[in-house]
Amino acid sequence: MLKTHRAREVDESLEAKEVFLAGWVHTLRDLGGKKFIVLRDGTGLVQLVVEKGSKAFDVAQELTQESVVRAKGLVRTDKRAPRGVEVKVEEINILSRAKTPLPLDVSDKVSADLDTRLRERVLDLRRLEMQAVMRIQSAAVRAFREKLYSKGFLEVFTPKIIASATEGGAALFPVIYFGKEAFLAQSPQLYKELLAGSIERVFEVAPAWRAEESDTPFHLSEFVSMDVEAAFFDYNDIMDLLEDLIKGMIDGVQRECSDCLKELNYELPKFEFPIPKITYKDSIEILKKEGVDVKFGDDISTPLLRVLNKALGKDLYFITDWPSSARPFYTKAKGDDPSLSESFDLIFRSLEIVSGSTRNSSRDVLEESLKQRGLNPSSFEFFLRWFDYGMPPHAGFGMGLSRVMLMLTGLSSVKDVVAFPRDKKRLTP
RNA sequence: GCCGCUGUAGUCUAGCGGUCUAGGAUGGGGGCCUGUCGAGCCCCUGACCCGGGUUCAAAUCCCGGCCGCGGCGCCA
Structure with missing residues (x-):
C-alpha cells in the first residue's frame, strides 16, 4: 500500500x-x-x-x-x-501531475452548470458534494439489500438481453444478438415473477433501459431499478415491506451519512409512518374539488400530482387501487371491482418513486388481460407456460434508485445523482 | 416531439444598438509574503455558439440552425 x-x-x-x-x-x-x-x-x-x-x-x-x-x-x-x-x-x-487549467473547478469556488459538470464528470465526481451523493447512494442501496436479506429474500440476476417486449408500452433499444433481433430489457418484471415462482422471495438491483422521448429531470434512458418480487404476498404485504425498506434506507443514510447530508446542506424529510394511503378514486375526487378537469380512468400526470401533493399536505404517500386499464397486463384486478386493480404507486411529493401490485397468477386471466390490451398471448408463451406448473400468488414492486436519491439528497435532477447518466442526447462520458 | 427562455475567456457571470479597445470573479503564468483555511497584494493571459439579414453602426435587433435549461407530452 x-x-x-x-x-x-x-x-x-x-x-x-x-x-x-x-x-x-x-x-x-x-x-x-x-x-x-x-x-x-x-x-x-x-x-x-x-x-x-x-x-x-x-x-x-x-x-x-x-x-x-x-x-x-x-x-x-x-x-x-x-x-x-x-x-x-x-x-x-x-x-x-494534473495539467492546468482544469476544465472544472473541483474546489467549488466557482460553480458550473450541470451540463458542463456532466461533460467534465470525472472531475465533477471529485467535488465534495458529489462524493457525498455517491456515499449516500451506497448507504441507501446497502440498507435496501440488508433489510431484504434479513427478511429472507435472495438477490437474483435476470437477463438483460431479451427476445421481445416484456410489458408492451415503452420503446425498447434493439440489439443484434448473433444475427437475430433482440432488445435491452426495460424491466426485470416477467423474469422476476418467474423467479418468485421458483424461489419465493427475490430482489434485484440492476439497470433497465427505455428508448423513450422522455426529456425531463426524472427520466433517463438507462437507470437502476430496485425490484422486489415475493410469492404468497399481496400488494398490502408488499406495501408493508416497502415501508420497512424506505424506513431502513432513510435510517441508514441518516446514521452513516450525517456528514454527507451536511455537505449537501440537506436535511432528510420527516415522513409520516405508516405512510398514508389514498385510493386512486379519492385522488380524483380531491383533484376535482381543487378544480381540475379529470375523470375516473385518467392518468395522474406530474402537474396533477403537484396539485394533489399540495392538497394532501403529505410528502410521501401511496396512491392505491388504480384502474385496471391504466396498469400493465400482469396486474391483478380487485376481486370486488375488476375495473380497479390491486396496485399502488409510492409518491414523493409529485414524483413517482415506486410502482407495484399484486400480480395475476392464473394463466387464463393473464391471457384475457393480454387480449384486452391488444397484445398477442402467443408471443408471451415463454412467460405464460410456467403458469401451468404451480404458480403461487405473488406481488412485487419496482423502485427507481435515482428518483429515491432525489429524496435522499435534495437534488433536483436524476442526471445529477447518476455517475454517468445516459439520456437522449448524452452517450459520453 | 411541442411551448417558453437562454447561449459572452477553462469555469461562473456583467453588458442588451455607438460610452465595448467587452467589465468582474475564479482559474492559469510571473512576482511578494512562514499560519493559510473562498488566504492576501501587484503584473500578465484569455471570450461575444454558427450562418444569413436590418442599420452609418450589432455582443446587443430580426430570421434560420445547433446547443442548453424549464415546463408539457411520450413513458411506469
Whole structure:
C-alpha cells in the first residue's frame, strides 16, 4: 500500500506519529516560506504543511490542483489547522501531475452548470458534494439489500438481453444478438415473477433501459431499478415491506451519512409512518374539488400530482387501487371491482418513486388481460407456460434508485445523482 | 416531439444598438509574503455558439440552425 492512513483517519490520536498519505491536491496555498496543501482522498480532506528548507519544498513547488501525490510526514495537533490536526510533510512525491487549467473547478469556488459538470464528470465526481451523493447512494442501496436479506429474500440476476417486449408500452433499444433481433430489457418484471415462482422471495438491483422521448429531470434512458418480487404476498404485504425498506434506507443514510447530508446542506424529510394511503378514486375526487378537469380512468400526470401533493399536505404517500386499464397486463384486478386493480404507486411529493401490485397468477386471466390490451398471448408463451406448473400468488414492486436519491439528497435532477447518466442526447462520458 | 427562455475567456457571470479597445470573479503564468483555511497584494493571459439579414453602426435587433435549461407530452 502506498498509504498507512486515509485522510479522515488523521486525528489527535496520531499525534507525533509518522504517516503515509496519498490522494489528490484539493487546494494549494503558497505563503512563500510555507505551503499549505489540502489533500483529498475518498474519505475527505486533511491539511499538509510544507516548510521552506525541507526536502519536500522543491517538489511541492511543482504541484498543481488535482495532481495525485503521496506524502510522508508527522501528525501534529495545532489549533490553527482546519480540523485541529495536520501533517508536517517530510517527503512528497507526485504520482500523477494534473495539467492546468482544469476544465472544472473541483474546489467549488466557482460553480458550473450541470451540463458542463456532466461533460467534465470525472472531475465533477471529485467535488465534495458529489462524493457525498455517491456515499449516500451506497448507504441507501446497502440498507435496501440488508433489510431484504434479513427478511429472507435472495438477490437474483435476470437477463438483460431479451427476445421481445416484456410489458408492451415503452420503446425498447434493439440489439443484434448473433444475427437475430433482440432488445435491452426495460424491466426485470416477467423474469422476476418467474423467479418468485421458483424461489419465493427475490430482489434485484440492476439497470433497465427505455428508448423513450422522455426529456425531463426524472427520466433517463438507462437507470437502476430496485425490484422486489415475493410469492404468497399481496400488494398490502408488499406495501408493508416497502415501508420497512424506505424506513431502513432513510435510517441508514441518516446514521452513516450525517456528514454527507451536511455537505449537501440537506436535511432528510420527516415522513409520516405508516405512510398514508389514498385510493386512486379519492385522488380524483380531491383533484376535482381543487378544480381540475379529470375523470375516473385518467392518468395522474406530474402537474396533477403537484396539485394533489399540495392538497394532501403529505410528502410521501401511496396512491392505491388504480384502474385496471391504466396498469400493465400482469396486474391483478380487485376481486370486488375488476375495473380497479390491486396496485399502488409510492409518491414523493409529485414524483413517482415506486410502482407495484399484486400480480395475476392464473394463466387464463393473464391471457384475457393480454387480449384486452391488444397484445398477442402467443408471443408471451415463454412467460405464460410456467403458469401451468404451480404458480403461487405473488406481488412485487419496482423502485427507481435515482428518483429515491432525489429524496435522499435534495437534488433536483436524476442526471445529477447518476455517475454517468445516459439520456437522449448524452452517450459520453 | 411541442411551448417558453437562454447561449459572452477553462469555469461562473456583467453588458442588451455607438460610452465595448467587452467589465468582474475564479482559474492559469510571473512576482511578494512562514499560519493559510473562498488566504492576501501587484503584473500578465484569455471570450461575444454558427450562418444569413436590418442599420452609418450589432455582443446587443430580426430570421434560420445547433446547443442548453424549464415546463408539457411520450413513458411506469
